[in-house]
Amino acid sequence: KGKLYICPTPIGNLEDITLRALRILKEVDSIAAEDTRHTLKLLRHYEIQKPLTSYHEHNETTKSQHLMDKLLRGETIALVSDAGMPGISDPGELLIKKCIKAGIAVEVLPGASAAILALVASGLDTKHFSFEGFLHRDKKKKKERLEKIKGEDRTLVFYEAPHRIKETLKVMIELLGNRKAVVARELTKKYEEFIRGSLQEIHQHFQENPPKGEMVLLCEGISPQEEEDRKKEAFEAITIKEHIL
Ligand code: SAM
Numbered sequence: 001k002g003k004l005y006i007c008p009t010p011i012g013n014l015e016d017i018t019l020r021a022l023r024i025l026k027e028v029d030s031i032a033a034e035d036t037r038h039t040l041k042l043l044r045h046y047e048i049q050k051p052l053t054s055y056h057e058h059n060e061t062t063k064s065q066h067l068m069d070k071l072l073r074g075e076t077i078a079l080v081s082d083a084g085m086p087g088i089s090d091p092g093e094l095l096i097k098k099c100i101k102a103g104i105a106v107e108v109l110p111g112a113s114a115a116i117l118a119l120v121a122s123g124l125d126t127k128h129f130s131f132e133g134f135l136h137r138d139k140k141k142k143k144e145r146l147e148k149i150k151g152e153d154r155t156l157v158f159y160e161a162p163h164r165i166k167e168t169l170k171v172m173i174e175l176l177g178n179r180k181a182v183v184a185r186e187l188t189k190k191y192e193e194f195i196r197g198s199l200q201e202i203h204q205h206f207q208e209n210p211p212k213g214e215m216v217l218l219c220e221g222i223s224p225q226e227e228e229d230r231k232k233e234a235f236e237a238i239t240i241k242e243h244i245l
Helices: 019-027 036-045 060-072 093-102 114-122 139-149 165-176 199-208 224-244
Strands: 003-006 030-033 052-054 076-080 105-108 129-134 155-160 180-185 193-198 215-219
Touching: 003 060, 003 093, 019 076, 030 036, 030 060, 036 052, 052 060, 060 076, 060 093, 093 105, 114 155, 114 180, 114 193, 114 215, 129 139, 139 165, 155 165, 165 199, 165 215, 180 199, 193 199
Parallel strands: 003 076, 003 105, 030 052, 030 076, 129 155
Antiparallel strands: 155 215, 180 193, 180 215
16 A cells, blocks of 8 residues: 655745655655645755646545545655645645545654744744634634634634735624734745734734735633623623513
8 A cells, every 4th residue: 555645845935844855755656736836846946856746625525536546556645735734724634534544554744834833933822722724704604703712712823814814803803802912924934024912903003004925813812801701791691681581
């Protein structure tokens, strides 16, 4: 049987790839990439020549079967995404599940992931955190998710696109309250920047400086005081209801 290697790639700075990842990319029979043109640039930079095949969210189901056939024939494949760790808000999960089910070895290599970099640099609580990935672009679904996690006491980590960040911040202020937050922009790149403050202050910042680039949005979990207040509110609501009845 073959083997599937999950190969993280840089999230901006081309130097952020491990020696082992480079060796595996050189040794495997082929590479499955989210965007083959994007990956070609990385491979060219490191003078790696390898057959490339595309594997992205739109062909994940059909392509994973094709990749499984290759793996079952004994081939080795490295899976890469455009940036960071495959399987984290990127294709990978489905193929990994299938391999585990079929008894095909999966080896994950360590490497860059924007969420972890942003969390460590944020200055927020790193002991407990909840990775939320992308919120739904539909406002109603976005609100539903935030409603569900508003009582979470772990640091919340989101991926967000620059053209949606202001709306997301507004919805968060409305549903979570004006919590302490950080936006980590353009990590590992030339214009890396951390915007720290309350959700409202960060929203104000983006009113004055139009959001650009790739970003991770983090905010603190519910505080013990807030939790206490919410419980009291809920209790009072029940008591009032009982009183009326
Ligand atoms: N698999 C990737 C990882 O492990 O980080 C994430 C892929 S996801 C499709 C892309 C999102 O990750 C971006 O929209 C942004 O939220 C975040 N991201 C990726 N690179 C980043 C960077 N250099 N700086 C800040 N955020 C980044």
